[in-house]
Amino acid sequence: KNQVEQSPQSLIILEGKNCTLQCNYTVSPFSNLRWYKQDTGRGPVSLTIMTFSENTKSNGRYTATLDADTKQSSLHITASQLSDSASYICVVSAGSTLGRLYFGRGTQLTVWP
Amino acid sequence: DAGVIQSPRHEVTEMGQEVTLRCKPISGHNSLFWYRQTMMRGLELLIYFNNNVPIDDSGMPEDRFSAKMPNASFSTLKIQPSEPRDSAVYFCANSLAGMNTEAFFGQGTRLTVV
Numbered sequence: 595k596n597q598v599e600q601s602p603q604s605l606i607i608l609e610g611k612n613c614t615l616q617c618n619y620t621v622s623p624f625s626n627l628r629w630y631k632q633d634t635g636r637g638p639v640s641l642t643i644m645t646f647s648e649n650t651k652s653n654g655r656y657t658a659t660l661d662a663d664t665k666q667s668s669l670h671i672t673a674s675q676l677s678d679s680a681s682y683i684c685v686v687s688a689g690s691t692l693g694r695l696y697f698g699r700g701t702q703l704t705v706w707p
Numbered sequence: 708d709a710g711v712i713q714s715p716r717h718e719v720t721e722m723g724q725e726v727t728l729r730c731k732p733i734s735g736h737n738s739l740f741w742y743r744q745t746m747m748r749g750l751e752l753l754i755y756f757n758n759n760v761p762i763d764d765s766g767m768p769e770d771r772f773s774a775k776m777p778n779a780s781f782s783t784l785k786i787q788p789s790e791p792r793d794s795a796v797y798f799c800a801n802s803l804a805g806m807n808t809e810a811f812f813g814q815g816t817r818l819t820v821v
Contacts, residue, residue: 637711638750638798
């Protein structure tokens with residue numbers, strides 16, 4: 595069964611600290627993996643998209659890693675800011691161009707001052 | 708480009724009424740998706756169009772839901788009749804080509820059926 599599991603479900607950290615969010619998937623055949631950030635009341639915004647051959651990709655203070663062998667991905671946030679408070683959603687794309695997307699339930703991150 | 712534009716932003720309706728959600732995609736982006744987001748189930752893909760043609764509607768929950776894309780610049784998602792369990796945030800998203808290119812989301816329509 596194609597699934598995407600994220601952990602933790604929620605996380606609270608202090609401003610300036612680093613954190614790492616996890617995503618495990620069982621989706622096959624794998625096409626790509628994306629991390630989205632969703633602010634409250636807004637639509638998701640893409641942070642990174644990685645294909646099978648990519649191990650790491652950065653977008654500012656956000657760094658995503660992918661281990662296609664173990665089917666795991668992580669999103670590391672460095673020097674967190676209050677504006678990082680949001681839900682982070684892992685999405686895995688399966689199959690070809692007309693394939694399907696599988697969504698994790700998201701990790702709700704709260705950054706406190 | 709203003710991005711994906713959805714209307715209305717909020718909709719409150721009585722059970723049994725017809726609801727129509729609207730989406731104006733980004734010009735030139737050929738793939739359009741309708742998603743539903745709830746606290747219980749997270750984000751769910753309802754239907755996916757490519758070049759105005761429905762490709763995959765297996766996520767549409769039941770016959771009360773229908774979606775159309777009459778041209779490249781407009782899509783609708785209709786619920787008739789609406790039920791309280793349809794209450795959710797409905798997102799329209801757009802990508803250049805298919806599932807494997809980056810998707811841009813609209814702001815969403817928060818639907819409440821009372």
